[in-house]
Amino acid sequence: MLTYFLYSLRHVKRISRPAIMLLAAQAFLCPQAGQAAEILKLGFVTSLSGGTANRGQDFADGFKLGLKSLGGRLGGVETDLILIDDQGQPEAAVKAVGRMIEREHVHLISGPASPETVLAVAAAVKTDGGPLFVSPAFGPVSLAGADCRLGFFSLVPSDEVFAETLARALSSESPGGASAALIPANVLRAARQAETMRVLLPDLELFETTAGELVFDKSFQAIKASQPRSVAVLLGGGVGIGFLRQLHAKGLKGGKAVFVDWPLMEPAHLQALGESAIGLRAIAPWADDVENPVSHKFAADFEDEYRTPPSSFAALGFDLALILDQAVKNMGGRVADRSQFAKAFANSQAQGARGLIRFANNHFALTPLHLREGMRDAKGRLVAARKSTANVAADRHASACRLTAPEAPAPEESGNAKKPVKRP
Incomplete structure (x- = not known):
């Protein structure tokens, strides 16, 4: 003292x-x-450079905007945000996390901007009683069932729930017609997505690209011969953009419902896709045209603060600030006991940019997913407009998780308006 x-x-x-x-x-x-007041220490290890820099920067900016809206303190507690660039490399992220735990004694870690980095960090932060680890945008199925953890949380439903929702959308868009999926070689997450989709679509035809492939004539020939009514393109980043631009240039989109992994429908990638984004669809964790006053204010404040439209990654960062604020309040500001902090976080609920934020017993978020489609709005801007919304229940692995289910929300809190906002 x-x-x-x-x-x-x-x-x-x-x-x-x-x-x-x-x-x-x-x-x-x-x-x-x-006495020194207790300080809440948050460690964000995310991509501020490299191929996923737009994701990491948006997530950090969204969180900082949420923190600003709460007066710079979470739950009334002084909050210290430590931000480290992992350069999009899982190995660098793990080293940074180790330093944060040993030197800074952080209460919570978040920020990984790729599925591979999420898994690497989850393996490094696996001791109950240590810092919480909150995955921002990817929910590894391996942590949804018997291997669930008190200290692990996902701000989105599991990857499997995304794949199931995508499969239902494929079926709905092409009733009675054939469906196909294009997956990259040697990418485990994409292969698992395809396996999940095949449970609901047994006749789903799979085409695999070659590692490092930049010209996709072989895949185009296979798709043309198969003549599917709907296609799921599970290629990410620059490879996915290259494929979709070539698909558009060759006129092979006509008459097909083409779905992509949701990060490709975010603002940064929409601009790179250009006209080839028109008609593309994705299952996304956020949509800016849902009737939700919190979302509307977030979107307006984000654009005013950063002079760029918000992405789903920014909305996820914003929501993390809001639910963390509630968890710290529920703890009375006493966050030193990491296990109790994890329990308080699991039982917290908050109205965020994505509606009511809450967790299933396996600590995966029970937030809606949205079918979005690329189009131009009344001002000629490329946007991803919402077509429909799917409410999410606990995934099929949650029953194997030993953790106790949080209390259900009151009926008036559980709804999520589904009418889209008309764009200007």
Whole structure:
């Protein structure tokens, strides 16, 4: 207590000796006045450079906007945000996480912008009683069932739920017609997505691209010969953009419902896709045209603050700030006990940009998913407009998770309006 008090005095200038003596007396007579307040330390390891930099920057900016809206404090507690660039490399992320745990003693870690980095960090942060790890945008199925953890959370439903919702959309868009999926070679997450889709679509035809492939004539020939009514393109990043632009240039989109992995429908990639984005569809964790006052204010404030439209990654960062605020309030600001903090976080609920944010017993978010389609709005801007919304229940692995289910929300809190907003 006294050490902290004297340290504080070193930073006070032009203070009189009588005033110093008075402050010292108050510190000894009133211990609470001389104690350092508890500080909530958050470690964000995310991509601020490299191929996924737009994701990491948006997530961090969304969180900072949420923190700003709460007065810079979560649950009334002073909040220290430590931000480290992992350069899109899982190995760098793991090293940064280790430093944050050992040196900074962070209460929570978040930020990985790719599925591979999420898995790497989850393996490094696996001890109950340590810091919480919150995956921003990807929900690994391996942590949804028997291997669920008290300290692991996903801000989105599991990858499997995304794949199931995508399969239903494929079926709905081409009733009675054939469907196909294009997956990259040696990418485990895409292969698992395709396997999940095949449970609901047994006749789903799979085509695999070659690693490093930049010209996709072989895949185009296979799709042309198969003549599917709907196609799921599970290629990400620059490879996915290249494929979709070539697909559009060759006129092979006509008459087909083409679905993509949702990050390709975010603002940064929409601009890169250009006209080839028109008609593309994706299952996304957020849509900016849902009737939700929190979402509307978030979108307006984000664009005003950063001079760019928000992405789903930004909405996820914003929502993390809101639900963390509620969890810290539920703890009365006492966040030192990591296990109790994890339980408080699991049982917290908040109204966010994506509607009601809450978790299933396996700590995966029960937030809606949206079918979005690329188009131009009334001003000629490329946008991803919402076509429909699917409410999400606990995934099929949750029953194998040993953790206790949080209390269900009140009926009036559980709804999520489904009418889209007309764009100007």
